Amino acid sequence: MxxxxxxxxxxxxxxxxxxxxxxxxxxxxxxxxLSAPLWLGFVGGYTALASHVVVMALVAMALNFxxxxxxxxxxxxxxxxxxxxxxxxxxxxxxxxxxxxxxLNGVLLGGIAGTLLGILIxxxxxxxxxxxxxxxxxxxxxxxxxxxxFTGGYDxxxxxxxxPLGVGPWxxxxxxxxxxxxxxxxxxxxxxxxLMAFLLNSPFGRTLIAIRENQRRAQFLGIAVDKHIWxxxxxxxxxxxxAGALYALLNxxxxxxxxxxTLSGEIVIMVVMGGxxxxxxxxxxxxxxxxxxxxxxxxxxxxxSFIGLMFVMVVxxxxxxxxxxxxxxxxx
Amino acid sequence: xSMLETRNTTKAFGxxxxxxxxxxxxxxxxxxxxIGPNGAGKTTFFNLIxxxxxxxxxxxxxxxxDITNRTATQRVKLGMGRTFQITEIFPExxxxxxxxxxxxxxxxxSLHMWTSRHDATRVRAGIDEILALTNLTTKADRLxxxxxxxxxxxxxxAMALALKPRVLLLDEPTAGMGEQETYQxxxxxxxxHKNSNYxxxxxxxxxxxxxxxxxxxxxxxxxxxxxxxxxxxxxANPAVQAAYLGTAx
Numbered sequence: 001m002x003x004x005x006x007x008x009x010x011x012x013x014x015x016x017x018x019x020x021x022x023x024x025x026x027x028x029x030x031x032x033x034l035s036a037p038l039w040l041g042f043v044g045g046y047t048a049l050a051s052h053v054v055v056m057a058l059v060a061m062a063l064n065f066x067x068x069x070x071x072x073x074x075x076x077x078x079x080x081x082x083x084x085x086x087x088x089x090x091x092x093x094x095x096x097x098x099x100x101x102x103x104l105n106g107v108l109l110g111g112i113a114g115t116l117l118g119i120l121i122x123x124x125x126x127x128x129x130x131x132x133x134x135x136x137x138x139x140x141x142x143x144x145x146x147x148x149x150f151t152g153g154y155d156x157x158x159x160x161x162x163x164p165l166g167v168g169p170w171x172x173x174x175x176x177x178x179x180x181x182x183x184x185x186x187x188x189x190x191x192x193x194x195l196m197a198f199l200l201n202s203p204f205g206r207t208l209i210a211i212r213e214n215q216r217r218a219q220f221l222g223i224a225v226d227k228h229i230w231x232x233x234x235x236x237x238x239x240x241x242x243a244g245a246l247y248a249l250l251n252x253x254x255x256x257x258x259x260x261x262t263l264s265g266e267i268v269i270m271v272v273m274g275g276x277x278x279x280x281x282x283x284x285x286x287x288x289x290x291x292x293x294x295x296x297x298x299x300x301x302x303x304x305s306f307i308g309l310m311f312v313m314v315v316x317x318x319x320x321x322x323x324x325x326x327x328x329x330x331x332x
Numbered sequence: 333x334s335m336l337e338t339r340n341t342t343k344a345f346g347x348x349x350x351x352x353x354x355x356x357x358x359x360x361x362x363x364x365x366x367i368g369p370n371g372a373g374k375t376t377f378f379n380l381i382x383x384x385x386x387x388x389x390x391x392x393x394x395x396x397x398d399i400t401n402r403t404a405t406q407r408v409k410l411g412m413g414r415t416f417q418i419t420e421i422f423p424e425x426x427x428x429x430x431x432x433x434x435x436x437x438x439x440x441x442s443l444h445m446w447t448s449r450h451d452a453t454r455v456r457a458g459i460d461e462i463l464a465l466t467n468l469t470t471k472a473d474r475l476x477x478x479x480x481x482x483x484x485x486x487x488x489x490a491m492a493l494a495l496k497p498r499v500l501l502l503d504e505p506t507a508g509m510g511e512q513e514t515y516q517x518x519x520x521x522x523x524x525h526k527n528s529n530y531x532x533x534x535x536x537x538x539x540x541x542x543x544x545x546x547x548x549x550x551x552x553x554x555x556x557x558x559x560x561x562x563x564x565x566x567x568a569n570p571a572v573q574a575a576y577l578g579t580a581x
Contacts, residue, residue: 199445202447203442205445206429207433210437213422213423213425214421217488220492221495228442277424
C-alpha cells in the first residue's frame with residue numbers, strides 16, 4: 001500500500017520535470033553541521049546538544065538504510081545502538097583507555113550481534129520481521145538490566161570517560177573540549193554516511209531499492225532477496241552501533257534504556273518524520289526530535305505529547321516527511 | 333529438440349486438481365499461446381514452469397535439462413524470463429533504473445558494492461540495447477509508475493529481456509488494456525518473435541492477439557489439455573468450439 005501511495009504522490013509532481021539534485025540538500029546540511037559551534041550559542045544551543053543531534057541522526061540514517069532503502073521495518077534497532085554503547089563503555093571501564101579501541105569494540109559488538117541475528121530475522125516478512133527484531137532487542141535489554149556486577153544493571157554503566165584521542169604523533173583533547181568532541185563525532189558521522197551513500201549508489205544498493213519496490217519482481221530477476229535483506233540488516237546494525245559507541249562517549253555513560261524498544265520506536269519516529277525516502281530525511285527528523293525534546297522537556301514533563309502531536313500532523317499532511325515536503329516545495 | 337517441455341505435469345491443491353497430466357513441447361523460436369476459460373489452470377501451469385511451486389507429479393524440461401526440482405531463482409538463471417498478469421515493476425524508479433537493475437542482476441552484479449569502468453560500460457550498452465528493442469529509449473527518464481499500461485508492460489518485458497531468457501513467459505500481456513495499447517504490446521511481442529527469434533509462451537484472452545501471433549495454440553479446460561495445434565486446426569476443432577469458443581463468444 002505504501003508503494004501505491006508514494007506512486008500517487010510522485011505523480012502529482014509535474015511530469016517530465018527532474019527532481020532537484022540531491023547534492024543541494026547535502027551541501028546545505030554540511031554547511032549547517034560544520035558551522036554549528038559558531039552560531040549555536042546565539043540560538044540558545046550548546047555543543048553537547050549538537051553532538052547528540054549528530055549521534056541520533058546517524059542511528060536514524062542507519063535504520064533508514066534498512067527501512068527507507070530496503071523496505072524492511074526493524075523495531076529493535078535500539079538494541080544494536082545500545083550494544084555499541086555498552087561495548088565502548090565496558091572497554092573503557094575494564095580493558096583499555098584507548099578511545100579508538102573502545103569505539104572499535106562497540107561497533108564490532110553491535111554489528112556482529114546484528115549480523116548473526118540477522119540470519120534468523122531475514123527470512124521473516126512484514127509484521128513478523130518487526131516482531132522478531134523487537135524480541136531479540138529485548139533480550140539484550142534484559143541482559144544489561146539484570147547483570148548488575150558487570151553492566152551496572154538498572155543504574156547503568158558508569159565509571160568510565162572518553163579519553164584524549166591519539167592520532168599519529170598528536171593528541172586531540174576530546175575529553176575536556178566539547179567543540180573538539182563535536183568535530184570528532186561529526187568526522188565519524190561523515191565517514192559512516194559517506195559509506196552508506198557509496199553503497200546505495202552501487203549495484204548492491206540499487207538491488208536493495210529494487211527489493212523495497214517489488215520483492216516478487218526482484219525474485220524473478222534472479223535476485224537472492226533474503227541474502228540482500230540480511231546484508232542490509234547487518235550493515236544497518238554496524239552503523240547503528242557506531243552511533244551507540246559515540247553516544248557512550250558523549251555521556252560517559254551507558255544505560256539499559258538505550259536498548260529498550262521505546263528508543264527503537266523513537267528512532268522510527270525520527271526517520272518517518274524527516275522523510276524515509278530521502279537520504280538526509282532522518283537527519284532532519286533527528287534534529288527536530290532531539291531539539292524539541294531538549295527545549296520542551298525543560299518546560300513540561302509531558303513533552304512526549306507535543307512530539308506525538310507533531311508526528312501525527314507530519315504523517316497526515318506530509319506523508320513523505322518534512323524534508324520530502326521541503327524538496328517538493330522547491331520543485332513546484 | 334524442444335526448448336521447453338512438460339511431461340505429465342500435474343498439480344493438486346488438496347483434492348482440487350488444478351493442472352492435470354499436461355504434456356506439451358515448445359520448439360526453439362516458437363510462439364505458443366495457451367488459452368482456456370477462467371479457472372482452466374493456465375496461471376497455475378505458468379507457476380509450475382517458473383518454479384513458483386513444485387508439481388505434484390511430472391517433469392519440466394528446459395532445453396534438454398530437467399529443472400523440476402530447481403527453485404524459481406535458479407530457473408531464472410537458467411534462462412526463464414517471466415511477466416505477470418498484474419504488471420510487476422519498480423514503480424517509483426525510472427525506466428532506465430528498472431532496466432539497469434535487471435541488467436545488473438543478470439550480469440551477476442547484485443552483490444557488487446562497486447563497479448569497474450569496464451563493467452559500467454557493458455551494463456550501459458546492455459540497457460541501451462534493451463530500451464531500443466522495446467521502444468522505450470525516449471521514455472528512459474520517466475518514472476515507470478507514471479507511464480501508460482502499455483508502456484509499463486513494455487518495461488516489464490524489457491526487464492525480463494535483460495535476463496537474456498531462452499524462454500519468455502508472458503501471463504496475459506494485454507490484460508486490462510484498451511485497443512491502442514493492446515496493439516502496441518502485440519506489436520512488441522511480434523517483433524521479439526519474428527525479428528529477435530525469442531521462444532515465447534503466452535497466456536492470452538484476446539483472441540485476435542492469439543490468432544494473429546501464435547504459431548501453435550494449446551487449449552486448457554479444467555486443468556486438462558483439450559487440444560494442441562496450429563491456429564487453423566484449433567479454430568476448426570469442434571471440441572474447442574463447444575467447450576471454449578462457443579461459450580465465450
